[in-house]
Every structure is written in C-alpha cells, then in structure tokens.
Amino acid sequence: MWSAVFNRDEREDGVVALLRRVPVFNGLSRREIAMLGEISHCRTYEPGEYIFRKGQPGAAMFVVSRGLVRIVDHDLDGSGVELAQVEEEGFFGELALLDDAPRSASAQAVRSSEIHAFFRVDLENFLAGMPQAGLQVYRGLAHVIGERLRATNVQLLNI
Amino acid sequence: MSSFLTSEEERARKVRRRVVFTLAAATVTVLAVFFLLTLRRLILPVLIGSLFAYICRPLIAYLRHRGMPGSMAIFTLFAGFCLLLYTLISLGARVIPDKKGELELQIRARYKLNQRYEKIMGLDHDRDGNIIYAAIGREVAPLMASIDRALMLSAADHKLVVAMHRQGEGAGFVERYWQYHLQNRKRDRGRIVTTGKGQSVRQGILFLPGPERSGILFSVLDAVSLWLLTPLVFLILLFDHGRLRKGMVRLVPNRYFELTLTVSARINQALGRYLRGTALECFLVGTSFFFCFVLIGLDLKWAATIGIVAGLANAIPFLGPAIGLAVGLLYAIMAEDVHPILPFSAGDDLLLAVVAVVALVQLIDNALFQPYILGGAVDLHPLAVTIGVIGGAILFGFGGMLLAVPVMMIFRVIVSTLFEQMRAYQII
Numbered sequence: 366m367w368s369a370v371f372n373r374d375e376r377e378d379g380v381v382a383l384l385r386r387v388p389v390f391n392g393l394s395r396r397e398i399a400m401l402g403e404i405s406h407c408r409t410y411e412p413g414e415y416i417f418r419k420g421q422p423g424a425a426m427f428v429v430s431r432g433l434v435r436i437v438d439h440d441l442d443g444s445g446v447e448l449a450q451v452e453e454e455g456f457f458g459e460l461a462l463l464d465d466a467p468r469s470a471s472a473q474a475v476r477s478s479e480i481h482a483f484f485r486v487d488l489e490n491f492l493a494g495m496p497q498a499g500l501q502v503y504r505g506l507a508h509v510i511g512e513r514l515r516a517t518n519v520q521l522l523n524i
Numbered sequence: 525m526s527s528f529l530t531s532e533e534e535r536a537r538k539v540r541r542r543v544v545f546t547l548a549a550a551t552v553t554v555l556a557v558f559f560l561l562t563l564r565r566l567i568l569p570v571l572i573g574s575l576f577a578y579i580c581r582p583l584i585a586y587l588r589h590r591g592m593p594g595s596m597a598i599f600t601l602f603a604g605f606c607l608l609l610y611t612l613i614s615l616g617a618r619v620i621p622d623k624k625g626e627l628e629l630q631i632r633a634r635y636k637l638n639q640r641y642e643k644i645m646g647l648d649h650d651r652d653g654n655i656i657y658a659a660i661g662r663e664v665a666p667l668m669a670s671i672d673r674a675l676m677l678s679a680a681d682h683k684l685v686v687a688m689h690r691q692g693e694g695a696g697f698v699e700r701y702w703q704y705h706l707q708n709r710k711r712d713r714g715r716i717v718t719t720g721k722g723q724s725v726r727q728g729i730l731f732l733p734g735p736e737r738s739g740i741l742f743s744v745l746d747a748v749s750l751w752l753l754t755p756l757v758f759l760i761l762l763f764d765h766g767r768l769r770k771g772m773v774r775l776v777p778n779r780y781f782e783l784t785l786t787v788s789a790r791i792n793q794a795l796g797r798y799l800r801g802t803a804l805e806c807f808l809v810g811t812s813f814f815f816c817f818v819l820i821g822l823d824l825k826w827a828a829t830i831g832i833v834a835g836l837a838n839a840i841p842f843l844g845p846a847i848g849l850a851v852g853l854l855y856a857i858m859a860e861d862v863h864p865i866l867p868f869s870a871g872d873d874l875l876l877a878v879v880a881v882v883a884l885v886q887l888i889d890n891a892l893f894q895p896y897i898l899g900g901a902v903d904l905h906p907l908a909v910t911i912g913v914i915g916g917a918i919l920f921g922f923g924g925m926l927l928a929v930p931v932m933m934i935f936r937v938i939v940s941t942l943f944e945q946m947r948a949y950q951i952i
C-alpha cells in the first residue's frame with residue numbers, strides 16, 4: 366500500500382511532460398500540471414475510429430499524446446471534408462470546455478493514437494479551487510480559440 | 525496493427541472481441557453477485573468508509589489547492605477524525621454504565637416502567653383498571669409482560685445486587701434502587717400468586733439464565749474487526765486520488781466514454797447534494813433536540829446522547845423520528861430528579877414534554893430544514909422510499925435502512941440520465 370501511496374507513476378510523469386508542452390496549460394506550475402494530470406483520462410483509438418461525432422454533446426477536450434487525428438465535417442452527400450489535422454501535443458474539442466453544445470465537427474483517428482481527455486466538470490472543479498490557474502487556462506483557451514477564429518475568417522475570405 | 529488485417533479478418537476480430545467482452549462481463553457479474561452474497565457483512569463497513577472518503581474528498585481537494593501536500597492533507601484529516609472518534613468514545617464511555625450502573629439502570633427501568641404502566645392503565649392502588657385499560661389493556665399487556673421479562677435480573681445478577689447492598693451505602697448499592705429491587709421482587713412473587721396456575725415456581729420467580737459472556741465478547745470482537753475495515757477503506761480511497769474511477773472509466777469502450785463521464789458527474793452531483801444536505805440536516809435536528817431536551821430538564825450528558833442518536837437516526841426516512849421519540853420516551857420513563865428550565869415538564873409531564881419536543885423538532889425539520897437545506901435533493905416518491913427502506917432493512921438490517929435512499933437516488937439518476945444521454949449520443 367505504501368509503495369502505491371508514495372511512488373510516482375511513470376505514466377503520470379509522461380502526462381505531466383505532455384501537458385507542459387500544451388499551449389493552453391502554459392502558465393501553470395509543475396505542481397498544478399501534476400494535479401491536472403490526475404484528472405485526465407488516457408484513451409487509445411484505432412485508425413479510422415471516431416473520437417466523437419458531429420452533433421453529439423461535447424463533454425471533454427482531448428490532447429493528442431501519440432498518433433494523428435483529423436477533424437472532419439460531412440457534406441450533405443455524406444462525404445467527409447477534412448478541416449484540420451491534429452498531431453502530437455495538439456488538442457481539439459476545446460469548445461466543450463465552455464458549454465455542452467453539440468460538437469461542430471467529428472474527430473477521427475488517422476493512425477493508432479493515444480489521447481488524453483479532460484472532462485469539463487472535472488476541469489471546472491479543479492480550476493474552481495485554483496482561481497489563478499483557472500484564469501491562466503481560460504486565457505490560454507481564449508487565445509487559441511481567437512487564433513482559430515482568425516484562421517477561419519482568412520479561409521472564408523479566400524473562398 | 526489492424527491496418528494489416530483484411531476487412532474479413534477485421535470483422536472476425538470484432539466478433540471475437542464482442543464474445544470476449546460479453547464473457548468477461550458475465551463472469552464479473554456472476555462473481556460480483558457471489559461475493560456480494562457471501563461477504564455481505566463487509567458491505568456496510570466498506571460502504572461507510574467509502575462514503576466518508578467521498579464526503580471528505582472536497583476538503584482534501586481544498587487543502588491541496590491551498591498548497592498542502594496530498595499525503596499531509598489526508599493525514600491531517602485522518603488525525604482530526606481520530607480525535608473526533610476519541611471524543612465520541614469518551615462521551616459514550618461516560619454514558620455507558622459499569623456493571624453496578626447497569627444493574628441500577630435495569631432495576632430502575634423495570635420499576636419505573638411498571639409504575640407508569642399501572643398508573644396510566646389505572647391498575648395502581650389495587651384498582652381494576654380504567655377506561656384505557658378496558659380499551660387496549662388486553663393488547664398491551666403481553667407486550668408489557670415481554671418487556672418486563674427482558675428487564676428481569678438473572679440469578680447471578682440478583683446475588684450481585686444483594687452482595688453490593690451488604691457492602692454498605694458508600695461503596696455499595698444506592699438504597700433507593702435496593703427498594704426498587706425489593707418492589708420488583710415483590711411483583712414477581714405477586715405474579716406467582718395471581719398467574720401461577722400450573723406454573724412452576726422457577727418460572728414464577730423468573731430468574732433468567734445469565735448471558736453467555738464469551739458469546740457476547742466474541743460477537744463484539746467480531747464486529748470490531750469488521751469495522752476496522754472502515755478507516756482502512758477511507759484511507760485507501762483518499763490516497764487513491766481518483767485512480768479507481770479512472771481505472772473503471774478505462775474499461776468503458778471509447779464509444780461510451782463521454783457518456784459514462786456525464787452520467788457519473790450527474791450521480792456525483794446528486795449524491796453530493798444529498799449527502800451534504802442530509803449531514804447538515806441531521807446536525808441541525810440533533811442540535812435542536814439537544815437544546816429542547818435541556819430546556820425540559822434532561823441533564824446535559826443525556827440530552828447530548830439522545831440528541832446525537834436522534835440526529836443520526838433522522839437520516840432514515842419515517843423511522844428516524846420514531847427512533848428519536850422511542851429513545852426520548854425511554855429516558856423520560858426512567859428519569860428522576862428532573863429540574864426543567866421550563867416550568868411545565870416536571871415529573872409525570874416529562875413524557876408529554878418529550879412527545880412535544882419530538883413533534884416540535886419534526887415540525888421545524890419539515891417546515892424549515894428540509895425545504896431550505898435538502899431542497900429537491902431527494903426527488904423520490906414517498907411510496908418508493910417506504911418500500912426501499914423496508915427492503916433495505918430486510919436485506920441489510922439497520923445499515924440497509926440508512927443507505928436505502930442514497931442507493932435508490934443513484935439508481936434513479938442512472939436510469940434517467942442514461943436514457944437521456946444515450947439519445948443525445950445517438951446510441952439509441
């Protein structure tokens with residue numbers, strides 16, 4: 366029992382290293398990142414497997430630890446249009462951290478992928494106890510969403 | 525890896541996977557039911573430890589967020605619990621009488637109970653009974669006889685009482701209780717004369733066989749060793765830092781991952797609201813009982829004890845107030861030398877005062893505490909609660925009654941949220 370209590374899990378150290386490289390969590394201390402790692406869920410996806418589909422309620426944000434994920438939207442004829450690709454250390458589904466509105470696109474694993482998921486309620490509870498860290502995370506999130514919105518505007522103008 | 529497989533092989537793999545998962549789920553279910561039935565006695569200590577850990581989790585999170593290392597936060601909390609437990613045990617030890625006190629209590633309870641019964645039924649001073657006796661005497665008499673029998677001293681205890689009385693007043697038996705004991709003995713002899721038709725003298729005297737001390741000792745040790753699990757489960761779950769939950773979520777297929785998290789969050793929210801609300805409500809009810817009992821003349825030690833019992837029992841729907849009333853009345857029956865702060869609750873009026881206190885506290889609880897503290901936390905039909913509490917009692921005794929409502933609430937949240945979310949995730 367005591368070894369389980371005091372020993373550090375190597376996998377947890379890996380999560381901490383990964384999260385330190387994610388821009389949204391940039392302003393957090395090592396201790397805060399370690400605590401954040403405790404609430405992440407590690408999932409593995411086969412190539413072609415959907416992480417979530419468009420229209421489903423959004424409940425979690427995902428950080429790619431290993432592999433490749435594509436964000437796709439479907440046309441009226443059912444064919445998929447690739448909107449973006451998310452590589453290692455990249456994240457997607459971040460809008461689910463703001464509300465439980467339906468997903469605006471689908472996410473599909475291109476290669477065998479390991480992904481860390483952050484459930485909205487867990488993250489809210491975690492950040493509620495650390496207002497300073499919460500401020501950093503939501504500021505980082507707003508920055509990324511703003512950048513992606515600008516990129517979308519440019520794409521729209523180019524159409 | 526699956527990219528090396530043909531579509532046919534991939535299909536076969538999916539079928540194999542489904543078979544393996546189904547077999548694993550069936551095996552786990554069968555084993556869970558088997559262990560649940562065979563290790564039924566462990567369920568309550570484990571559940572109580574888990575509930576305490578669950579209640580303390582926000583506190584640990586708060587301390588960790590304030591910069592305290594996790595292990596230190598847990599040990600601080602555990603030390604606090606040990607201190608609280610020690611205080612409660614000290615209080616309990618003062619309330620639980622020694623052998624002499626136990627005998628005094630037994631003699632006094634029997635004497636007072638019979639005295640009050642005869643007075644209420646109009647059987648005192650050689651009267652034949654009043655209108656109450658005529659109405660319900662026949663039904664109540666067997667119940668009273670069995671209570672009276674339960675309070676009778678064993679032959680060994682009688683010898684002990686005689687020996688203590690011989691020792692003298694200072695170290696021995698209080699004279700008043702000796703007189704009560706003589707009255708009780710006279711009652712036993714009276715019973716031989718009035719009801720002794722065909723009964724042997726041994727039955728008439730009604731000396732009960734002494735309790736099997738070793739049996740009691742063994743059962744107490746047995747219970748204590750089982751309850752040692754509670755702090756162990758409490759500590760393990762606190763040190764777990766959510767790994768158990770994560771491990772369980774890991775078993776869920778990817779398709780149901782977000783759905784599972786959403787359902788578990790709803791359960792967590794409902795259970796947390798219920799437990800926090802109930803804990804606060806029980807505390808307020810217990811405190812109200814304590815102050816009201818002090819006002820009607822109970823001494824502080826007994827007012828606190830009955831307040832704690834009535835407050836804890838209040839967590840059991842319907843039966844809780846009855847337990848509070850029963851404990852209060854039991855004390856009121858035996859109470860002597862009551863000095864009430866309020867003028868109307870002396871002597872015989874104490875029984876009525878206890879009933880009034882229980883009614884008043886229940887009124888406050890129903891009108892004030894429950895609507896404002898619990899709110900809509902327990903949105904269950906009263907019939908479902910009644911059946912659930914009785915079912916819990918049949919299956920798991922007192923613990924079953926206590927845990928019936930939270931278990932039913934979890935079940936209700938699972939069913940309602942699961943269907944709603946399965947539709948939202950386009951699973952059904």
